[in-house]
Amino acid sequence: MRKLLHALAVGVVGAGIAHIVILLLVPSFSERDAWSRLAMVAGPNKVVRLDADIGGTPVVKALDPSFFEAACRFDLSEGVVRIDNAGKVPYWSASVYDRGGENIYSFNDRTATDGSLDFVVVTPAQMIELRKDLPQEFEKSIFVETPIDEGIVVVRAFVPDESWKPTVSRFLDGINCEMQ
Amino acid sequence: MLKQSVLIALALALAVGGGAASVGLVLGSGEGIGAVSVGPWTAYPDIGTPEADPYSKARVARDGILALGRAEGLSFAAERDSDGVLLRRECTYRIEGSLPIARFWTLYATDKSQVVLRSPAQRRPSLNSLEVLRQPDNSVSIEVGARATPGNWLAVSGSGEMSLVVTLYDTPVAASTGISGIEMPRISRGQCDA
Secondary structure (H helix, E strand, O other): OHHHHHHHHHHHHHHHHHHHHHHHHHHHHOOOOHHHHHHHHOOOOOOEEOOHHHOOOOOOEOOOOOEEEEEEEEEHHHOOEEEEOOOOOOOEEEEEEEOOOOEEEEEEOOOOHHHOOEEEEEOHHHHHHHHHOOOHHHOOOEEEEOOOOEEEEEEEEEOOOHHHHHHHHHHHHOOEEEEO | OHHHHHHHHHHHHHHHHHHHHHHHHHHHHOOOOOOEEEOOEEEOOOOOOOOOOHHHHHHHHHHOEOOOOOOOEEEEEEOEOOOOOEOEOOEEEEEEEOOOOOOEEEEEEEOOOOOEOOOOOOOOOEEEOOOOOEOOOOOEEEEEEOOOOOOEEEEOOOOOEOEEEEEEEOOHHHOHHHHOOOOOOEEEEEEEOO
């Protein structure tokens, strides 16, 4: 009997340890995180619509129904990534997420030069290289310096009412997410 | 010898099974650490940021959430009305009061698994601050329910529990210092269909 109680006590303490270990391992082993879900539908540097408006179930939970969203995965190990678009919408915001889906940098249209979407994601080392001789086409871009190699960029655009849907859709479909 | 190994197996099974089950239970319950409550409304300003607690991080990874950044906005969700009773789709509610400073806000209803409720009759499932009618003192009064009402109406249908979500966009409240001392509207229950 005492042995059984001893085994149960060891089991409960072990469960506590397992709880902590599993909790800390979930982010690194999850196959249902945003990155994995995006990887299933599109390759890197391809812009994917996250909202349900394009038909089918959303790739990643895109919660607010008055927003359209688009995302692309990037890998900085071979170059910098530039996200840009010439269009105008009432409101847009952009976020850079790391491989695990943590938001490391976000900004909106009020932060951008004349409200247009144009930013470049770089690593600190690439930033130093770029500063030496800034290419002409990057003159108006916002630089997002991140300590990560792989990540996700999400652009969200507000749809104030039904009549804005085509315009906002066109804005998101026109986004480039290209390696430079 | 056999008894010994049975006991060891029991301890191991309890440890691994109990550990996994308790993690699943906590992540599924929706309760979180780092929540900030204002009346019936609850927000998680840290979710999806590197400063988040391990439970939020695990939930973000498991559900594939891409949380709003600080410069984007902040979501407040309410599962209960201002009297502490669970919100139900069979009932009508009035959301009354003023909202914190933001460029604009949106309001929508979700079910328990955070899927947006589709509203009947081709109405949009959400309201936003650009389209609502305001009171003379700039506060708002919004009716939530299945029956059409004059003024601001958020249409919901079906039955069961629901949550109401207000998201403030481009708001100083999202900076962690701004969250204390803000005012959120009251949610009061009207009538319920039996």
